[in-house]
Amino acid sequence: MRVLAFRHVPHEHLGRIATALEAAAIEYEYVDLAAGGPPPAEEAAGLIFMGGPISVNDDLDYIRAEIDVLRRAIERGTPVLGVCLGAQLIAKALGARVFRNPVKEIGWAPVTLTEAARSDRLFHGLNGCEDVFHWH
Numbered sequence: 407m408r409v410l411a412f413r414h415v416p417h418e419h420l421g422r423i424a425t426a427l428e429a430a431a432i433e434y435e436y437v438d439l440a441a442g443g444p445p446p447a448e449e450a451a452g453l454i455f456m457g458g459p460i461s462v463n464d465d466l467d468y469i470r471a472e473i474d475v476l477r478r479a480i481e482r483g484t485p486v487l488g489v490c491l492g493a494q495l496i497a498k499a500l501g502a503r504v505f506r507n508p509v510k511e512i513g514w515a516p517v518t519l520t521e522a523a524r525s526d527r528l529f530h531g532l533n534g535c536e537d538v539f540h541w542h
Contacts, residue, residue, distance in 0.1 A: 408449075
């Protein structure tokens with residue numbers, strides 16, 4: 407079982423998500439998008455899309471390719487997780503309108519896992535509610 411973690415900047419890392427994956431004995435591999443478009447992801451057990459300084463609405467080839475990878479993964483039932491920009495990508499892949507928020511959101515706030523997430527191996531080791539830092 408291997409999870410692909412797509413990152414848009416080389417200094418981005420999974421942090422506590424990596425800890426949870428390691429605790430569940432789930433292998434993961436970083437995909438650095440700055441080095442090229444996303445690879446085929448059909449064999450991955452899950453996909454994680456990280457953050458970055460760009461917008462899902464930027465006219466970039468690899469953003470369009472990521473959205474395509476996401477749509478196909480969702481159609482196959484592959485678990486996906488989006489962090490920051492990654493959440494924008496998932497929303498756009500599912501047909502949502504993504505736009506700039508006129509108000510900045512910076513600070514700590516709780517994120518509560520759904521019942522489905524609590525029983526998913528991807529989130530093993532995380533509490534039901536985690537305080538996370540937001541920077542939007």
